[in-house]
Amino acid sequence: MASGGIRPTSRDVARAAGVSQATVSLVLGDKWRGRVSERTAAVVREAAGDLGYAPNLAARSLRTGRTRTALLVVPALTHEYFARVYTGAAAVAAEHGFGVVLYPSPAGTGPARDPFGSARAAIDGVLASSMAADALAGIGEGGRAGGLPLVMLDSDPAAPGGPPTVNLAVADGIRQVARHLLALGHRRIIHLASDVDTWTFRVRADTVAAELRAVPGALLRTERCALDVTAARDAALRALTASGPRPTAVLCDGDTLAAGACKAARHLGLHVPRDLSVSGFDDLSLATALDPELTTVRLPAEQVGGAGMSALLTLLRGDHPAPVDLPVELVVRGSTGPVAAKEA
Amino acid sequence: MASGGIRPTSRDVARAAGVSQATVSLVLGDKWRGRVSERTAAVVREAAGDLGYAPNLAARSLRTGRTRTALLVVPALTHEYFARVYTGAAAVAAEHGFGVVLYPSPAGTGPARDPFGSARAAIDGVLASSMAADALAGIGEGGRAGGLPLVMLDSDPAAPGGPPTVNLAVADGIRQVARHLLALGHRRIIHLASDVDTWTFRVRADTVAAELRAVPGALLRTERCALDVTAARDAALRALTASGPRPTAVLCDGDTLAAGACKAARHLGLHVPRDLSVSGFDDLSLATALDPELTTVRLPAEQVGGAGMSALLTLLRGDHPAPVDLPVELVVRGSTGPVAAKEA
């Protein structure tokens, strides 16, 4: 079991099983239907098991040109959403004997000019978040990434001739949030939005605007800021202290922004949700760590990664994966409530 | 630049440079000192650059048995600390042409019996967090992991004959927290501790106990719970509503626990920090998302990963890396304050 350090090769297995190396390769490669007898196959598998044989991936890659490794391109793994996307992708990949590596070497120390660098030699396909698209100029042209099969995550599915996409129903999610707030009686609403200009955030902005336009008397103020707590706090403070009647709800593009909005509220002496309702988006662990817990939209991040990986595997088989749209779910918690009586 | 898809080989470079393939290998492998003239080397490098040559990693691995890839074993990437450890490790690895893959395929779908599975074929060494040690029974025996060079992170450095370690000065950090609370006048203190029994948490418990023992009149109550907000909230509620005079401070083993403690305080109508001081540990992004922001201990997580990777590279060179102890820093924010006058 605990071998001295030298790994057995397919030839060792062949010797042990009394067959040729080619037969071992056939059996273990699952290509033996009708070419090797059931019994011989069993013998080979047992010998492989006894020796603890595992194929040398380098040799296999060299021969086939396939590495059984996918590259996941995300802006930062320290964002919980992307960590979960990775988790989902890696799980599906593992089921198919694939591995997942990450780009960039998160410090961003890699050569920006040649996005894939030497990694290009060692991967079969790319799974890229549209939020990392800035790191990869020209990605997605012709539906490929530097000649490699590509699947885009959270990207505009309408792009013609683009790569297969896996998307979340963000429009639906943010619409549910908007209607939730409207149903609670809120009419003066701040949309605390990301200042990043990618599809997933444009959709949010458009949908919120459309929903509020449909309601007479609804008033929308949009405030854009970076996706961090401090920036969100400052932006929320600006919006809440602007002239005119005070908004009664802050609809945020992300839980992080919502945390900032809550801090702004507290700073102004406003109670959440009595004086101000705050909604998030993402359902990070942060959402339940705050007090009150955030009303937010739960994103199936693992499924995004998993579905993306499935699509990539389909692509690698030569088929065309269908576009995927994953449902999201409004989770109502304590940070939103009915508008105060005096405000109504 | 954008070649049709077929990658150039070292032989192509050799042809372009007018030398033999072996020379290309020598030059690009940086083994040419005194074996190839400066001028020839320059010619080779230029040809390689023109063709956009990148070595075929599979072929190299096959020949050398080295893959230039390290395995990072962590419990879950969705924990911000480990995501940051990964980030640091990957950055250092990239500087040396190494990659980092993660274990387990986070869903835990891998074969638990053979911890490394087929990955063992494709890695040169292992970087393992002691907090994932349960996933890897027998890891670290003889300072190796299944025959592979190993570096342990956040592990007991005193283990004899064990692998090289990279540690944080957690004892120093938690001591600073304890003294901070004591200096603020707190005497009745809850230690909200992890129920995980690994070195890093044992050190916390021992250090807190020792510090409080040294102060006359100090009273310590330890409450153990799982590392999530809800469990922490419940544990804190238990401790805060126990009979006897109420504690004035909760010293937590992690920011997540501290978030739970804050929720418990709010549930009991206690103001943080006026009625109850709460301290965290880790300095996650959560620490500044909460309101008030958490007094906590900042851990150089990226440096843990980076130093671990450096140690592993040293090990792979055949040298003995020195044990690393990284300093931590107390960050005083708004969640701790002087004990209320009436309590004193």
Add this chain to the structure above:
DNA sequence: CAGCGGCAGTGTTACGTATAACGTGGCTGG
């Protein structure tokens, strides 16, 4: 002038796998 050592490279080989091409008995239909 023979011999030696160092420089600057070249020729060749091995790594372990996957697969195309190639037997080889035995059975069966005509």
Add this chain to the structure above:
DNA sequence: CCAGCCACGTTATACGTAACACTGCCGCTG
């Protein structure tokens, strides 16, 4: 009785790199 075919394997080969052994050649030395 033989062609043909199936079931069952084997032989041979290619992949791209790194390392080892080797070869001219030049200058120096005794």
